[in-house]
Amino acid sequence: MKMRTPNHRKNQKALDAFASLWRASESLGVSARRSLKGKDLTSCQFGVLEVLYRLGPLCQYELGDNLSCTGGNVTVVVDNLEKRGIVRRERCCEDRRQIYVHLTKTGRGLISQIFPKHVSGIAQAMAQLTRQEQKILERLCQKLNGRNAKPKGNGA
């Protein structure tokens, strides 16, 4: 009894790989969030600042795209940052539906303090792999991210 078919085994292997992947992602996330220690910023607030810092002013749906979250979510997080004078909303002239979110001087100061620590936190955690291993990891993850996806079956 309790016979394991090849399919069971295959699924188990996939589950194991997923569990490791998940834990690794969480673990790196923890390293990245260390940079927020004592800065009174939540990690999604940091996410907004980081995207604005790298990409410049964005309107809210672009922020949502970059952060993979809903519009309602962006509204709330930007509200909270705006109350503290860290970002600023500016309605677009050409399309008055859009609202661009800018870093204020305060916000820019804050994120430029934190960002280098954020980067080095990730780099330090990632340094458990060699450069070569990092490359392999990146390539495998890119494959999982759909770059090579030939749809098979119906997925339902």
Place this chain on the structure above:
Amino acid sequence: MKMRTPNHRKNQKALDAFASLWRASESLGVSARRSLKGKDLTSCQFGVLEVLYRLGPLCQYELGDNLSCTGGNVTVVVDNLEKRGIVRRERCCEDRRQIYVHLTKTGRGLISQIFPKHVSGIAQAMAQLTRQEQKILERLCQKLNGRNAKPKGNGA
């Protein structure tokens, strides 16, 4: 100007690898959550059921450990599942501080419907990698998770 030191490049590579890892983890998570379609279960509620299904009754701090969340969080999620008759609390006799959480019959029925879809969703997404690639991915992630960590530097 704008000279990139080797350290800049190294950090950038690490960031790139992290970004891919993060997206892959998110992407697999989406595949896993497809099993919840139409079941009126949030993914953390599913998390509780899945752990109880695999490991049997657990007390709440053990649930929190398994789900990497705080005790207050467990209280709320178990509350919501209990209201719907999906789990049941049972105070422990030997140590009356502990409360064991059990699946009810309803809960067991629900999770045993969902679990196979959950597994096959992950397996299907993971099938973009060969078995060999999955093994490599798992090994690299385990390294990131500290299994091979020979401590270097102070980590602070």
Place this chain on the structure above:
DNA sequence: CTTAAATAGTTTAAACTTAAACTAATATGA
């Protein structure tokens, strides 16, 4: 032009999440 559809953002309700303060039960140690 005028209606209909699409888009950008807000609001609401329900749930999740954390940290911190709290209660109750247990363990430790003078």
Place this chain on the structure above:
DNA sequence: TCATATTAGTTTAAGTTTAAACTATTTAAG
């Protein structure tokens, strides 16, 4: 014993997250 510390769980406050319903603006179709 009795005071102290630890542990398990709850509660609270603040913030995040989603889906759905909503407003305002723009675009497309007739």
